[in-house]
Amino acid sequence: MKEEIINLKNQALAQITEIDNLEDLKDLQITYLGRNGRLSKLIKKIKEVKGGDKKEIGIQINQTKKTLLELIASQKQKIKSKSNTEFDETVPGILPPVGNLHLVTKAIEEIAKTFKAIGFSQARYNEVEWDYFGFESLNFTKDHPARDDWETFFVDVPEDKKLGPMILTPHTSSGQVREMKRVGTPPIRMVNIAKCYRRQADVSHVPMFHQFEGLVVDKNISIVNLKGTLDYFAQNFFGESRKTRLRPYHFPFTEPSFEVDISCDVCEGSGCKLCKGGWLELGGAGMVHPNVLRNGGIDPKIYSGFAFGWGVERTYMMKEGLKIPDIRLLYSSNLQILKQF
């Protein structure tokens, strides 16, 4: 009988440690320890044992029962923890707070960085400006439409005797003469990025927007250099395959003046619905007018220069291919919109 118990115990121990799921373990527990289990049957046999052995066998069976129960419990634990360590990669992570920079900030950063690489330094000139820097020194005639109060915002303060009315600058070009006066003697390579204001609000206009103004003044600056700079910008900001072209245009502060186009990235120049014959309009540019150089204290007989001034928002949206139906959305306060860009 004693031997029988030892055999049963060994058999059970071997089986229990091999089991790897809870159901089988339960079955095994019933097989050995259930009401009609193998150990229970042995217990029933105790009656047949004679004399002093009875007590000894009783203790042996009880110990066996205890050992088996302990082993089953620990095996149960093992199985459970094993299923826990099986890694679930589909569980969603816990996000840190996710913030966002405004599209205009990103655009300004990229534009400044692109020009910095070819020696341009970033500047930011006044938003509230005198007419002199915004118009007069830039060779605008007195009756130029941009000086009308239906196009430019005027501040309600007395005019300055020399510098004229106070305005909200309608373009970053007002930084041209300021930069020339600041630097004194060329060379100048500046990119002025600032807020501008125009008296208009519709799907494609906001009264407040941003421009970047490139200004280069040095000896022997030519149209060829302007083309080189624009191509550099197109390739580095928009992509290597992009090209620019100049078309004649008219601005008071440049002569000659150009409209700058960039090759369309959708059709790659062959013409499509999004562009005009393979080209998209980027903005204006030109060779600095000699009167503007003079107003900046620079001798146009010695120095020449070029300038270009484009909308930050428009340029960046063209790069990203963002089709925002209404440009005013850029200046929305709605978080759902803000977080998209």
Place this chain on the structure above:
Amino acid sequence: MDILIPDNWLRDHLKTTLNSKEIAKFLSLCGPSVEKITGTGKNLAYQIEITTNRVDSASVYGIAREASAILPRFGVKAHLVTLKTKSTQKLTKKVVYLKVNIDEKLCSRFTACLVKNVKIDTSPKWLSDRLILSGIRPLNNIVDISNYIMLELGQPVHMFDYQKIQGSEMKLRCAKKGETIQTLDGKIYELKESDIVIEDGGKKLIDLAGIMGGNASKIDEKTQDVLVFVQTYNPINIRKTSMRLGVRTLAATIFEKGPDSAGVEIAVRRALDLVVKIAKGKPESKILDIYASSKKKKSISTSLDFINKKLGVNLTPKEISQCLQSLGFNPVWHKTNLEVDIPSYRANDIEIEEDIVEEVARIFGYHALPSKIMEGEIPTSKQGINFDFEYNLKNTLKGFGGVEIYTLSLVPKSFVGNEALKLKNPLGLDSQYLRTSLKPSLRQAANENLTSGKFHLFEMANVYLPNKNNLPEEKLTLAGIFSDFSYREAKGILEALLLSINSKEKINLKAISDSKLYYYEFDVVSLEKSIHLKRFIAPKKFPSQIEDITVSFSEKPKVGEIIEKILKLDGQIEKVEFIDLYKNSYTFRISYRNENKTLTNKEVEKIREKILKRFYS
């Protein structure tokens, strides 16, 4: 301004076999920009943008003239057809059929010719088709002829019903303040001194000159005799009147750009041709022509070196001459110096030698110029704004979950105090002032998002602080607003921001009353100044001892003040952190450290005693 040029009309003046798509492309590259081609088959029209300086090209003939210079550069044959006329009438300063009195400051050239016995009818199909393609509605043959000549030559033409001009007298003068006129379209306008009007012998206003004809002298189906009328006016007066009254007729947009006075003669003659041909009228033998300043020929001096330096390539005098001649300019070389005679139709826009450079460059072709970044020294002088610092601040706040926003600098009166700049001409009352604080704008933005849960909005922008007799101070401000944050969470973000730039700037974070919002702001310049340079600190040799102490207070003290007090108690107290507050029990984590040795428990106990004594005695 955009104009529509019908293709078949253009080809009357421009002999070329080139297709319209190529014409559009080449024109855009070297001259006026063709925005698109409208229509189909034989009814094509070019939509062309005319820049303000090039009113000479704002017509079918003007575009033909440009094209005849541009197309040959692309190896295409193109020839400008000379304008013809059957009219041989003499130009005289006086005519019997019209007595005039003209203010020459207002009108640089005045021509008129009477045509009797016209038959008012609808126009022939070819004429009305061309008007429709050009975007103008045909009315009757006389009115249509005036529009036709304007479109063809860029010289506005007016037709009066001669019988309605009382006394056959005209006085061209400035309007008197408060005078009114009823124009062709039946509208009545109140006038100002800068408006130009024509008054007849009966003191009746019959024309709002350069803008629109008067109703009193309008052509109608009963008209028998017409006065063909072609002028050029002072462009500034025309613009003022047109903009003020909001009457933007094609005539006004041409007149305000100063069309060529010399071009008036061919316009009046071709108009007479058509009135004779189509309306079967009988013209008088003399044309009234009052032309004060038949301008001297304009010429500009420049040099080979100047042109080539600006272009960045070396063209020969011959190449330069070819470009200029194709445009009707007359270049004469004296060795390497160049004298260029300017045709009358370009006299207004060619002023300086840079203008000559432009004409040469665009006809030679910008596309034909090479592309090369300038050489030369890179400037060292900078404006002095630390843009990297600004970007870094924004980027750090973004990293802590902040969402950047740009709000409008222009705000309503309720957003500013008494000291703020006001606009003379705001778009509306909600954008009338220049803001002096970002707070109201950010608060408004936060209120728009109150259903979005927890958020942190921030903005870096100027506020505008008025300076007497000077431009305002534009003060760059970093401000933000927290919604649904605890005060400690919000403050922690700002403390972390300052930690990241090593600044000890004071944090100004305040609750906004009646809301769950906290607002803060920093002056970016003083923030930049507050940065301490980082110095290397060697790692400590001996460990610190750390323990939590809970202190109870009967009244509510300020946590910041307690921390300050504890730190002052002993030089060996290295750090005091606030851990928790439960009812009136404050728990602090204290780090003890001695630079030169490891503190024993006994030594720590002594310091602890100081703390406990300080608060329990």
